Amino acid sequence: MTVERTPSQTVGPFFHEALRWKDGARASFGEAGERVILVGRLIDGAGEPVADALVETWQLAPSGSAPETAASATKPAGFARVETARDGTFRIETLMPGGSAPHLEVAIQARGLLKALRTRAYLAPEPAVRADPGLAALAGSPRLLTLVAKREDGGLFRWDVRLQGDGETVFFAA
Amino acid sequence: MNDLSRPGDIDPPYLYPDYRSTRLRAPREALVELPKGALDFPAARVPAGFVHGRDSDLTLQGASAPLGEKMVLSGRLLDESARPVRRSLVEIWQANAAGRYDHPGDTHDAPLDPNFTGIGRVLTDDDGGYRFVTIKPGAYPWQNHAFAWRPQHIHFSMLGNAPIQRLVTQMYFPGDPLLAIDPVYNSVPDEKARARMIASLALETGIEGIALGYRFDIVLAGAHATPRER
Numbered sequence: 001m002t003v004e005r006t007p008s009q010t011v012g013p014f015f016h017e018a019l020r021w022k023d024g025a026r027a028s029f030g031e032a033g034e035r036v037i038l039v040g041r042l043i044d045g046a047g048e049p050v051a052d053a054l055v056e057t058w059q060l061a062p063s064g065s066a067p068e069t070a071a072s073a074t075k076p077a078g079f080a081r082v083e084t085a086r087d088g089t090f091r092i093e094t095l096m097p098g099g100s101a102p103h104l105e106v107a108i109q110a111r112g113l114l115k116a117l118r119t120r121a122y123l124a125p126e127p128a129v130r131a132d133p134g135l136a137a138l139a140g141s142p143r144l145l146t147l148v149a150k151r152e153d154g155g156l157f158r159w160d161v162r163l164q165g166d167g168e169t170v171f172f173a174a
Numbered sequence: 175m176n177d178l179s180r181p182g183d184i185d186p187p188y189l190y191p192d193y194r195s196t197r198l199r200a201p202r203e204a205l206v207e208l209p210k211g212a213l214d215f216p217a218a219r220v221p222a223g224f225v226h227g228r229d230s231d232l233t234l235q236g237a238s239a240p241l242g243e244k245m246v247l248s249g250r251l252l253d254e255s256a257r258p259v260r261r262s263l264v265e266i267w268q269a270n271a272a273g274r275y276d277h278p279g280d281t282h283d284a285p286l287d288p289n290f291t292g293i294g295r296v297l298t299d300d301d302g303g304y305r306f307v308t309i310k311p312g313a314y315p316w317q318n319h320a321f322a323w324r325p326q327h328i329h330f331s332m333l334g335n336a337p338i339q340r341l342v343t344q345m346y347f348p349g350d351p352l353l354a355i356d357p358v359y360n361s362v363p364d365e366k367a368r369a370r371m372i373a374s375l376a377l378e379t380g381i382e383g384i385a386l387g388y389r390f391d392i393v394l395a396g397a398h399a400t401p402r403e404r
Contacts (some may be wrong), residue, residue: 004367005184008343011331014275018329111193111195113194115188138183143203149298164201172207174338
């Protein structure tokens with residue numbers, strides 16, 4: 001038996017208090033790993049900051065396994081949720097995901113987005129990202145670079161997201 | 175461009191110019207396909223202590239009852255194979271009975287209700303069931319076009335048990351005349367799909383003499399979240 005999906009609708013501008021989690025911007029795990037910070041900025045088709053978005057990430061645990069929520073945990077493991085600030089920026093603290101092309105699965109919701117935008121932030125150098133068989137559809141494409149976060153000092157990765165226009169980020173069909 | 179919706183599409187297109195805010199936020203490039211099942215892996219469970227019993231009764235959050243028509247809102251969370259989505263997080267938010275959100279960004283000239291935040295959360299049970307007690311939200315004007323009013327609605331956020339199942343939607347009320355002029359509701363191209371966002375009046379699911387009953391079942395994508403493979 002199959003049933004039809006419920007359609008998506010925009011998260012609108014008034015979600016903040018409802019969807020804000022205590023310590024939501026920090027993904028927790030039941031294991032240790034390399035601490036990394038993903039920072040970025042969301043920009044719309046006019047180059048303006050997207051100041052009312054919700055950014056969420058899923059990922060593998062540092063060991064490469066699916067994260068499992070510890071009995072003592074206060075929120076689900078391996079998941080982060082943060083709203084963008086007035087200047088369109090966001091910041092997520094997590095641990096380096098396992099795998100040969102470590103990445104975060106990202107969903108973006110906002111006013112004006114009738115369904116989530118799905119993308120990825122790779123925390124790996126470009127050659128490793130190019131070698132990810134999951135990105136076969138982008139083989140040879142310069143747009144793949146929009147998925148590669150730039151490593152800076154202190155475990156910091158910078159990854160800006162352009163929703164529309166020049167340098168538009170790759171978004172996935174889900 | 176992602177402006178053309180195809181017959182049979184369930185979700186709205188990104189670009190729906192009647193909803194003005196989509197114009198600068200809709201991607202223009204074609205969406206890229208990931209391998210099938212790439213987002214259909216099990217996410218970590220939400221710990222039971224994340225939700226408290228009182229979080230699902232929005233009429234008990236103040237010193238006394240909020241204004242408005244009290245209602246019980248219940249339903250089931252399913253996947254596309256009609257299997258229950260168990261122990262999964264449902265979060266809701268809504269305007270108060272006067273059509274005002276308890277949110278700093280809401281400038282509508284309608285009163286706040288000191289006894290109503292309009293925010294709730296619940297974990298589904300082993301049958302995928304959920305139940306909230308709340309009040310019916312008011313309609314409110316917005317800036318999208320002249321004389322634009324949002325129909326009465328409740329925002330729903332489902333975390334799902336796999337990233338593919340993540341869904342944000344809005345629930346509407348049967349017979350609302352504002353549905354006909356609402357670009358958000360009408361952005362869903364298929365009429366039957368639109369109808370799946372409308373709750374049904376189910377008086378017997380309410381509380382006799384106290385609260386109306388509405389039913390709203392929600393179907394999430396994906397049905398293949400498999401046991402851990404790695």
